[in-house]
Amino acid sequence: MQRRNFIKTSSLAGLTLSTLVAASCSPPSAEKKEAGIKDGKDYPFELSEATITDLQQKMQAKQYTSRQLTELYLKRIEEIDKNGPKLNSVIELNKDALNMADSMDKERAQGKLRGPLHGIPVLIKDNINTGDNMHTTAGSLALADNFAKQDAFIVHKLRKAGAVLLGKTNLSEWANFRSTHSTSAWSSRGGQTKCPYILDRNPSGSSAGSGSAVAANLCVVAIGTETDGSIVSPSSVNGLVGIKPTVGLLSRSGIIPISKTQDTAGPMARTVKDAAIFLGVLAGADPQDSYTLPGTGKAAADYTKFLDANGLQGKRLGVEKSALEGNPITVALLKDAIKTMEAKGATIIEIELNPLIKDAGRNEFTVLLYEFKDGLNQYLSTANGKVKSLADVIAFNKQNEPKAMPYFKQETLELAQAKGDLASKEYLDALQQTNDGARKAIDKMLTDNKLDAIIGPTNGPAICIDLIAGDYDSGSFGFSGPAAMAGYPHITVPMGLMHGLPIGLSFFSTAWHEGDIIRLAYAYEQASKKRVAPNFKVDLLT
Structure with a gap:
């Protein structure tokens, strides 16, 4: 969940960026130099920017085995994540990774290929169950003893x-x-994860580790999860492609929940093609998640069929009007993106979604508080850890405050605990305003203007890491709110850099239209080529 979004009621406020965004988080210091981190140091990697297709071709040509690829990525994690820049994006390594790779190599040698992910190393977010040697903790010390009994549905598919x-x-x-x-x-x-572009910057939450790791070439692709912004925001900030699918396209069973109406997992990758491949593998109906049943027959077995370099031809896209005002760099990037899309045959019209979405944004936080309490209590009641309820988590944090809450407390957990059940009138009223309100607003905008999708900057650039004051408002809006509240699909693609920090371009549409927005995003990506690999700068000014 991108916390700032619901604090700001998910409204599409202006894109004005404060001077804090462009400033260095802290001046150069001897302490940084003594730490052994050099500004812009080159960390050469033979698999840098490799795609799923690249790796499959290398294995097919017997240039590499899956084991060799896995060893290279594990070495890269040691060099970049644990040493060197110390991104701290990987919370736990899988002791069985090399055995898994050996098994896939054996199958390949026998002529058995399972598909495009056969032997491909991936990372997954630590709120997704794996029935193996790895913990599932959502980053919380309260769940440090939680070993899942079985894989989440999407892990089983992986x-x-x-x-x-x-x-x-x-x-x-x-x-x-x-x-x-x-x-x-x-x-x-897990501690603090860093942005690989400028190390004193925040890689954005909540799928921060997945975003930082994929950007830094610690894996080819990773899974993130989103309630509101947690796939698209860290993807945008880390120069990635992220897909937040329609709620129900991917199963949530075995994922530590926030919201049954907004939660979803999704792919984070360096290219639209890789994200599309990954989405096709993860999608599918699960009897344990009723929200996937309406999507039966609507998931594509292969989303790469939508990869059309001419996919913008004849399309009508609505750009949020307020996004064309504010910081001149962001506006320039957006206008350049619009010119690129127009040159590829798209028609861009200005729209104002903001007035239609305000009521939904005002009620979102209330919905999430109720659903978090209900969903987490269900998850913990059958988990292997010692804590069995939200109340237990709160009590654990209080008892272990120096380690569990050294910088900020748990008022959101406490607000959720104070709520009633899902039959409460407050919840039902807020739910109608949020989900139904957002869907009606988006669908009306699409229909009235005959639009194929709505576009705008995903969010502003990475803010400074500040463990004392917490996240600050850069003055930019997060464009995740509308699609998140509606449960609709949303994709972000690199749009350019602001002072060396990536900014993404968002495309979203109505339910089950993943293929359509993948087509648009791919066409823009191929025409613009804005992905730039990070160079691990210490700060903005050095």
Whole structure:
């Protein structure tokens, strides 16, 4: 969950960026130099920016085995994540990774190929169950003893597809649903994750570890999860492609929940093609998640069929009017993106979604408080850890405050605990305003203007890491709110850099239209080529 979004009631406010965004988080210091981190140091990697297709071709040509690829990524994690820049994006490695790779190599030698992910190393977020040697903790010390009894449904699909699980990524604790004063990308179990572009910047939450790891080439692709912004925001900030699918396209069973009406997992990758491949593997109906049943027959077996370089031809896109005002760099990037899309045959018209979405945004936080309490209590009641309820988590944090809450507290958890059940009138009224309100607003905008999708900057650039004051408002809006509240699909693609920090371009549409927005995003990506690999700068000024 991108905490700032619901604090700001998810409204599409202006895109004005404060001078804090462009400033260095802290001046150069001897302490940084003594730490052995050099500004812009080159960390060469033979698999840098490699795609799923690249790796499959290398294995097919017998240039590499899956084991060799896995060893290279594990070495890269050691060099970049644990040493060197110390991104701290991987919270736990999988002791079985090399065995998994060996198994996939054996199958390949026997002529058995499971699909595009056969032997491909991936990372997954640490709020997703794996029935193996790895913990599932949502970054919380309260769940430090939690070993899941079985895989989450999407992890089962990953194993079936032949993927190699490298490990789990750090996240904003409880997917950024613990405190309204939190620092994104920090968890009591995993510590603080850094942005690989400028190391004193925050890689954004809550799928911060997945975003930082994929950007830094610690894996090819990773899984993130989103309630509101937690896939698209860290993807945007880390120069990635992120897909937040329609709620119900991917199963949530076995994922530590916030909201049954907004939660979803989704792919984070360096290219639209890789994200599309990954989405096809993860999608599918699950009897344990009733929200996937309406999507039966609507998931594509292969989303790469939508990869059309001419996919913008004849399309009508609505750009949020307020996004064309504010910081001149952001506006220039957006206008350049519009010119690129127009040159590829798209028609861009200005729209104002903001007035239609305000009521939904005002009620979102109330919905999430109720659903978090209900969903977490259900998850914990059958988990292997010692804590069995939200009340237990709160009590644990109080008893272990120096370690569990050294920087910010747990007022969001306490607000959720104070709520009633899902039959409460307050919840039902807020739910109608949020989900129904957002859907009606988006659908009306699309229909009235004959639009194929709505576009705008995903969010502003990475803010400074500040464990004392917490996340601050850069003055930019997060464009995740409308699609998140409606449960609609949303994709972000790199749009350019502001002072060396990436900013993404968002495309979203109505339910089950993943293929349509993938087509648009791919066409823009191929025409613009804005992905730039990070160079691990210490700060903005050095």
